[in-house]
Amino acid sequence: MSVAAPSQISPEERRVKKNAAIFAFAQAMYGSQAVLLITTGGLIGKSLADNPGWATLPISAFVIGTMLTTLPASLYMKRVGRKVGFLTGTACGAFSALLGLYAIFLQDFWMFSGAMLLTGSYQAFAMLYRFAAADLASPEFKAKAISWVTIGGLASGIIGPLAIIATKDLMGPVLFGGCYLVAALMAVISACALLMLDRPDGEDVELEEAPRPLSVILRQPALIVAVVCAMMSYGMMNLVMTATPLAMVACGFTVDTAALVIQWHVLAMYAPSFFTGSLINRYGAQKVIAAGMVLLAGAGIAALMGLHLANFGIGLVLLGVGWNFGFVGATAMLTGYYRPAEKNIVQGINDFCVFTTVAIASLSSGKLLHLVGWSAVNIALYPMIAIALVLLGWLALHSRAGRMSTPA
Numbered sequence: 001m002s003v004a005a006p007s008q009i010s011p012e013e014r015r016v017k018k019n020a021a022i023f024a025f026a027q028a029m030y031g032s033q034a035v036l037l038i039t040t041g042g043l044i045g046k047s048l049a050d051n052p053g054w055a056t057l058p059i060s061a062f063v064i065g066t067m068l069t070t071l072p073a074s075l076y077m078k079r080v081g082r083k084v085g086f087l088t089g090t091a092c093g094a095f096s097a098l099l100g101l102y103a104i105f106l107q108d109f110w111m112f113s114g115a116m117l118l119t120g121s122y123q124a125f126a127m128l129y130r131f132a133a134a135d136l137a138s139p140e141f142k143a144k145a146i147s148w149v150t151i152g153g154l155a156s157g158i159i160g161p162l163a164i165i166a167t168k169d170l171m172g173p174v175l176f177g178g179c180y181l182v183a184a185l186m187a188v189i190s191a192c193a194l195l196m197l198d199r200p201d202g203e204d205v206e207l208e209e210a211p212r213p214l215s216v217i218l219r220q221p222a223l224i225v226a227v228v229c230a231m232m233s234y235g236m237m238n239l240v241m242t243a244t245p246l247a248m249v250a251c252g253f254t255v256d257t258a259a260l261v262i263q264w265h266v267l268a269m270y271a272p273s274f275f276t277g278s279l280i281n282r283y284g285a286q287k288v289i290a291a292g293m294v295l296l297a298g299a300g301i302a303a304l305m306g307l308h309l310a311n312f313g314i315g316l317v318l319l320g321v322g323w324n325f326g327f328v329g330a331t332a333m334l335t336g337y338y339r340p341a342e343k344n345i346v347q348g349i350n351d352f353c354v355f356t357t358v359a360i361a362s363l364s365s366g367k368l369l370h371l372v373g374w375s376a377v378n379i380a381l382y383p384m385i386a387i388a389l390v391l392l393g394w395l396a397l398h399s400r401a402g403r404m405s406t407p408a
Contacts, residue, residue, distance in 0.1 A: 015198050016136045020148040022193055023129040026086070027152030028159070029190035030126040031266070033093060033119075033183045035160025037062060037100075039262045040168075040176045041116060042246050042366070043255065047175075048109035056366030058109075058116040059242050063362045065120020066127070067355035073124045074348030082132050082200040089125025090194065092118055093187030101180035122187065124351065131347045132200055134335050140281070143332040147277035150270055150328055157266030161259040168255070211341040218349075225395045226333040227350050229289050231357040232388040233326030236296050236381050239361035240303070240319055241265060243369045243377045244312065251307050261312050268320025276328045285333035290392050292325030293385045303378040315378070326388070 038059055046055035077085030100115035130149045137145040163182050170178025217223065244265075245258040280288050299318035302311055338346040368376045 016133075016138075016141065016145070019136060019197055019200055020133040020145050022197055023133045023149045024152030025193045026090075026190045027126065027129050027149050028155035029186045029193070030093070030122065030129075031153040031156025031270075032159040032163065033097070033186045034123065035156050035262060035266050036163055036179050036183050036186075037116065037119060038241065039161065039164055039245055039259055040179055042242065043249065044104060044112060044176055045109065046246065048107060048112060050109075052370055054109075054366065055246060055370070056242050056362060058113045060359060060362040060366070061113045061117040062120045062123070063238065063355055063359040065117040066123040067120070067352060067359045069121040069124035070127070070351035070355055071348035073121070073128065074344040074351070077125075077128070078344040082128075083194065083197050086125055086129070086132075086194045086197075086200075087191055089122045090187045090191035092125070093122030093190070094184045096122065097180045097184035097187065101177055101184070104174055104177050104180065120355075124355070127351050127355075128347060130331055131335070131343065134331075135340070135343055136200070142335055143280040143285075143328075144277035146328055146331055146335075147273040147275075150273035150276070150324070153270035154267060154273070157263050157268075157270060160266065161263035164259045165256055211339060211345075214345065217338060217342060217346060220337050221395055221398050223334060223337040223346075225391045226285075226330045226337070227353050228391055229388050230327055230330035230334070230350060230354050232384040233289075233292060233296070233323050233330060234354050235357035235361040236384050237269075237319055237323040237327075238358045239365050239380060240299065240377060241316070242362050242365040243374065244316060246366070246369060247374045247377075248312055253309065253312075257309070261309075261316055264313060265316035265320045268317040269323050270320075272321055272324040273328065276324055277332075279325075280329060280332050285329040286392055286395065288325050289329035289333070290389065292322045292327075292329060293388050293392075295319075295322030295325065296381060297385050298322070300378040300381040304375055307374070 041059040041062065042056045045058040046052055049055055049057065073085065073089070076088070080088075096115045096118035099118065100112055103109075103111035103115055129152075130146045133145040133149045134142045164176075164179055167178030167182050168176050171181070241262070244261065245255075248258040248261065249255065276288065295318050299315045299322060302318060303315035305311055334346070334350055364380070365377060368380065
């Protein structure tokens with residue numbers, strides 16, 4: 001009896017899967033740094049800011065830096081290639097972490113916020129890992145390629161919080177200084193992995209289809225719904241996650257406990273990616289996104305029911321799974337509505353819209369928590385859930401009527 005399975009994998013399939021695995025590892029390193037920064041950024045901001053209402057400004061600066069860099073990052077990579085672009089992102093990540101460390105030593109709130117702004121540039125490049133993996137994949141593997149990259153974030157849910165616990169006192173008496181040294185190292189390790197990418201831009205061939213006018217691309221109903229659902233999913237997740245460490249410490253929990261709750265949240269964000277791609281292939285992206293919205297609603301209910309550790313833990317786990325279904329589903333949906341020649345501009349516009357929403361959510365998070373309270377942060381989820389569900393319902397009716405644009 002002969003075993004033919006290994007020979008059935010073509011060199012091209014091997015290349016696609018190798019690159020997806022590299023992107024997954026790079027996602028793990030970037031995600032670990034992001035978890036570290038989000039968990040500690042508000043606490044450092046609170047210790048440095050004159051007004052506690054500005055405690056989450058460094059995290060908001062992180063998100064604003066992403067928002068401002070998303071479209072330029074896409075266009076920059078169209079010019080220099082994805083490998084150079086992604087390495088540029090890791091350079092921003094390493095430098096900004098060291099600048100943040102320096103700001104902590106100086107006790108300079110505005111320098112620290114500026115460092116976080118620059119770290120957002122790293123995130124802007126890293127957010128394109130999922131598209132880079134999907135654009136090379138076959139239609140059957142596309143949703144799974146996105147999930148592979150997202151699975152890389154699962155490691156960040158373990159590495160990030162453990163790094164905080166292990167290094168927060170490393171440079172005592174400067175709390176969290178060691179965390180930012182480790183964050184710089186994570187970016188360097190990610191760069192080493194990205195150097196092994198194998199032609200991540202695909203073959204240098206003449207594209208058969210020229211790009212359409214942007215006005216035509218953006219008039220596709222399914223593309224509009226995909227972008228809005230990605231905006232709502234990421235915005236809701238950031239709104240609650242940004243405020244959680246501050247709310248937990250205010251309720252008497254320790255920093256270590258808050259870090260562990262964030263750990264479970266991040267694990268919940270990425271663990272479903274083992275099967276999200278299969279769910280999308282089986283049931284369709286729209287149904288998976290709708291399921292994500294229901295889970296996000298459940299996260300708000302769990303948080304509103306009390307201030308015990310279980311409320312924070314269950315709420316953050318539901319928040320993570322809901323984000324995964326909503327965001328991965330929206331990303332997979334979006335990839336069906338642009339041509340290869342249009343990918344950079346559409347991906348850039350999508351992530352710009354997403355992180356504009358996240359920036360607003362992040363800025364609102366600290367103010368809502370400080371001025372109104374933890375309940376207000378969670379109640380704010382429901383208008384966004386309603387927007388996403390209404391649009392999904394409208395798209396379903398539009399599709400049944402036979403008026404939906406044909407995928408690119």
